[in-house]
Amino acid sequence: MYSFEPNEEQQMLIDAVxxxxxxxxxxxxxxxxxxxxxxxxxxxxxxxxxxxxxxxPEAYGGxxxxxxxxxxxxxxEMAFGDLAGALAVLTPSLFATPILLGGSEEQKxxxxxxxxxxxxxxxxxxLMEMSFDFDPNALKTTAKADxxxxxxxxxxxxxxxxxxxxxxxVYASLDGVxxxxxxxxxxxxxxxxxxxEKLMGLNALPMYRVKLENVAASRLGGASxxxxxxxxxxxxxxxxxxxxxxxxSSFEYARNYAKEREAFGVKxxxxxxxxxxxxxxxxxxxxxxxxxxxxxxxxxxNKDDAHTTAYLAQAGAADMAMMVTDRGxxxxxxxxxxxxxxxELLLRNGRGFASLLGLVII
Amino acid sequence: xxxxxxxxxxxLQMQVxxxxxxxxxxxxxxxEFDENEHAIPWDYVEFMHTAMRSxxxxxxxxxxxxxxxxxxxxxxxxxxxxxxAQIEMLAWGDVGYYLITPGGGLGAAAVQAAGTPExxxxxxxxxxxxKPTYAAMCMTEPGAGSDTSAIRARAILDEAxxxxxxxxxxxxxxxxxxxxxxxxKLGKGFIVVWASIDPSAGRSGMRAFVxxxxxxxxxxxxxxxxxxxxxxxxxxxxxxxARVPFENVLGSPTVEKTTTGFKxxxxxxxATRPLVAASGLGVARAALEFLKEKLKENGVEIRYGLPxxxxxxxxxxxxxxxxQVRSAWLMVLKAVWMADxxxxxxxxxxxxxxKAGDVTTKVTQKAVEILGPLGYSREFLxxxxxxxxKITDIYEGTGQINRMVVARQILGYSGAELR
Numbered sequence: 162m163y164s165f166e167p168n169e170e171q172q173m174l175i176d177a178v179x180x181x182x183x184x185x186x187x188x189x190x191x192x193x194x195x196x197x198x199x200x201x202x203x204x205x206x207x208x209x210x211x212x213x214x215x216x217x218p219e220a221y222g223g224x225x226x227x228x229x230x231x232x233x234x235x236x237x238e239m240a241f242g243d244l245a246g247a248l249a250v251l252t253p254s255l256f257a258t259p260i261l262l263g264g265s266e267e268q269k270x271x272x273x274x275x276x277x278x279x280x281x282x283x284x285x286x287x288l289m290e291m292s293f294d295f296d297p298n299a300l301k302t303t304a305k306a307d308x309x310x311x312x313x314x315x316x317x318x319x320x321x322x323x324x325x326x327x328x329x330x331v332y333a334s335l336d337g338v339x340x341x342x343x344x345x346x347x348x349x350x351x352x353x354x355x356x357x358e359k360l361m362g363l364n365a366l367p368m369y370r371v372k373l374e375n376v377a378a379s380r381l382g383g384a385s386x387x388x389x390x391x392x393x394x395x396x397x398x399x400x401x402x403x404x405x406x407x408x409x410s411s412f413e414y415a416r417n418y419a420k421e422r423e424a425f426g427v428k429x430x431x432x433x434x435x436x437x438x439x440x441x442x443x444x445x446x447x448x449x450x451x452x453x454x455x456x457x458x459x460x461x462x463n464k465d466d467a468h469t470t471a472y473l474a475q476a477g478a479a480d481m482a483m484m485v486t487d488r489g490x491x492x493x494x495x496x497x498x499x500x501x502x503x504x505e506l507l508l509r510n511g512r513g514f515a516s517l518l519g520l521v522i523i
Numbered sequence: 524x525x526x527x528x529x530x531x532x533x534x535l536q537m538q539v540x541x542x543x544x545x546x547x548x549x550x551x552x553x554x555e556f557d558e559n560e561h562a563i564p565w566d567y568v569e570f571m572h573t574a575m576r577s578x579x580x581x582x583x584x585x586x587x588x589x590x591x592x593x594x595x596x597x598x599x600x601x602x603x604x605x606x607x608a609q610i611e612m613l614a615w616g617d618v619g620y621y622l623i624t625p626g627g628g629l630g631a632a633a634v635q636a637a638g639t640p641e642x643x644x645x646x647x648x649x650x651x652x653x654k655p656t657y658a659a660m661c662m663t664e665p666g667a668g669s670d671t672s673a674i675r676a677r678a679i680l681d682e683a684x685x686x687x688x689x690x691x692x693x694x695x696x697x698x699x700x701x702x703x704x705x706x707x708k709l710g711k712g713f714i715v716v717w718a719s720i721d722p723s724a725g726r727s728g729m730r731a732f733v734x735x736x737x738x739x740x741x742x743x744x745x746x747x748x749x750x751x752x753x754x755x756x757x758x759x760x761x762x763x764x765a766r767v768p769f770e771n772v773l774g775s776p777t778v779e780k781t782t783t784g785f786k787x788x789x790x791x792x793x794a795t796r797p798l799v800a801a802s803g804l805g806v807a808r809a810a811l812e813f814l815k816e817k818l819k820e821n822g823v824e825i826r827y828g829l830p831x832x833x834x835x836x837x838x839x840x841x842x843x844x845x846x847q848v849r850s851a852w853l854m855v856l857k858a859v860w861m862a863d864x865x866x867x868x869x870x871x872x873x874x875x876x877x878k879a880g881d882v883t884t885k886v887t888q889k890a891v892e893i894l895g896p897l898g899y900s901r902e903f904l905x906x907x908x909x910x911x912x913k914i915t916d917i918y919e920g921t922g923q924i925n926r927m928v929v930a931r932q933i934l935g936y937s938g939a940e941l942r
Contacts, residue, residue, distance in 0.1 A: 445878075
């Protein structure tokens with residue numbers, strides 16, 4: 162039976178996250194980007210909304226079951242507030258969610274209660290590599306079996322909070338197949354850059370480069386490993402829903418601005434050139450939002466084409482976010498180019514969805 | 524309620540059945556009736572009429588609800604969702620044929636939306652009779668297209684005989700010929716004519732009149748030759764002192780100082796726009812499936828999952844087409860789901876039409892481009908689908924008109940604030 166209505170529980174979560182996004186994240190976004198710093202209180206407040214906790218079963222210290230649909234609903238709201246802030250709040254999920262999806266019983270017991278039971282703590286994951294043809298299914302970082310453990314070699318980029326992390330999940334190619342490996346703080350051969358990564362956007366999110374030289378690690382899921390596709394698709398739909406949130410933020414700023422700004426004696430929103438822009442932005446956002454919901458629903462229900470749909474949602478979302486955030490700036494005209502106004506940051510963040518992967522998972 | 528994308532069983536079963544119809548009764552003769560414009564594929568018309576009657580549908584492709592079995596759990600309504608899925612599948616077969624599926628069409632929809640119980644009983648029963656029967660909507664005029672308030676047709680009440688006397692010129696009447704001309708194999712149809720009872724009142728003076736087939740003074744003056752949807756007739760109709768019984772006016776026979784009469788007509792568009800979107804998306808899906816099939820035959824695999832900068836140009840195009848067709852279809856589903864659940868859907872309805880108009884034209888254009896000579900040759904149906912597709916962005920409100928509707932909704936503007 163088709164239905165496009167979130168259930169009561171989901172609606173409560175959407176409302177709570179939406180409030181946090183509008184009242185806390187959104188007003189802080191500009192200064193956080195410029196000062197390259199997210200207030201700790203802000204991140205803690207987001208963590209206390211309990212999104213990861215509600216997605217973790219009681220047996221592992223949480224109070225609910227993971228639902229990809231609930232995840233995309235909540236993440237769109239949070240990313241609407243601020244992408245960097247949303248990614249920071251959800252960084253522990255980069256480590257915890259793959260364990261939930263593919264970890265061994267022992268790994269779940271060892272990490273999940275500690276993460277969801279405590280304050281926000283910088284557990285993280287390293288997927289991306291500095292290569293133009295970066296492909297999550299063809300990583301250059303390698304893993305080799307060495308008795309019961311594995312040895313990792315390679316270099317990872319854009320790893321959020323790597324400097325402070327207790328443990329991170331590093332993705333590497335094991336005989337051509339991508340697998341996650343748990344690397345703990347201080348392991349020999351693990352080095353983390355002093356300098357933070359510098360990107361076009363997302364500067365409030367502290368990211369580091371991670372080098373691995375014969376680093377000993379344990380494999381996610383133990384000796385038999387795990388299904389990486391499940392993790393990848395969870396990253397893809399997360400990316401898609403975050404893109405919808407960022408786009409909606411730009412759309413709303415632009416719509417409100419167009420209703421205020423006058424030219425030729427009328428509000429510019431009364432000109433078809435602007436009104437049609439906005440109509441198309443709204444239409445494209447809705448299209449990708451629904452595709453993302455469907456992909457999430459297919460993942461929750463183990464449908465045959467779930468992974469393909471997640472891939473399509475992510476690809477479509479990258480284009481949509483670019484189109485919408487670009488038009489957001491265009492509608493502001495010259496003012497859109499000035500960093501005092503919010504839409505240029507959204508354009509920089511919007512472009513990221515085509516290049517970035519593995520910075521968020523739900 | 525919770526978010527759910529599982530196709531309901533009644534819709535799945537119906538799709539399987541209609542796919543057989545599409546393959547065996549539509550695709551097989553699509554080319555023939557494209558090349559012989561204005562010929563009528565009677566096999567299809569008669570088969571569909573019989574099939575729909577035996578299913579208890581009657582009245583053609585309209586919203587139908589299965590009667591719940593006694594004591595059974597009450598299920599949420601599916602009528603519009605089922606109808607959209609039906610239309611999508613028939614249009615996947617041939618959108619021109621879909622348009623001549625017998626039944627009341629837009630003419631009956633107007634009666635349904637604005638008629639009294641007596642009018643509904645009088646005008647709608649015929650669609651369930653032995654012979655296939657049609658009705659059509661006459662809105663557009665040579666000088667009034669998207670701007671329906673510019674309609675010049677005039678209806679004057681003859682107080683002596685209590686008849687309306689209608690004069691006017693109507694064009695682009697879909698199914699006008701089958702609704703008005705008397706064919707031996709067809710039942711007696713009607714056309715619904717929009718005319719003003721008070722030109723000084725603007726839109727609020729606009730009314731719709733049921734004009735029975737064969738009414739003196741009404742003439743089919745032309746059948747258009749079109750870019751596509753050639754199996755469907757598009758008529759020009761002239762009305763010269765055509766006399767229509769007083770009780771054939773839909774809505775109030777007097778003018779109030781409001782625009783409610785006209786808004787009634789516009790409200791029917793909220794219901795029909797996602798359905799037109801669905802018909803376009805059936806064509807788009809046909810073109811996309813044909814494209815994939817031909818690429819496969821020629822050893823071109825689409826590598827889903829690869830980063831985009833590793834894909835070939837063709838792969839990127841096909842993946843983009845997948846995204847567009849699927850997401851547009853979800854917009855249609857949402858709009859009709861809202862209609863079934865009595866949620867106001869003016870925004871979603873118009874957005875689905877904007878999107879489907881874009882997607883249908885672009886996907887069919889791209890498919891022709893990618894397949895080179897195979898796309899352009901009349902040996903295959905793809906070139907026809909390209910021609911058929913274009914109408915999606917034109918009728919039932921052009922893409923631009925629908926952008927206006929969407930923009931007014933998201934900006935909270937009236938027609939006067941954004942024109």
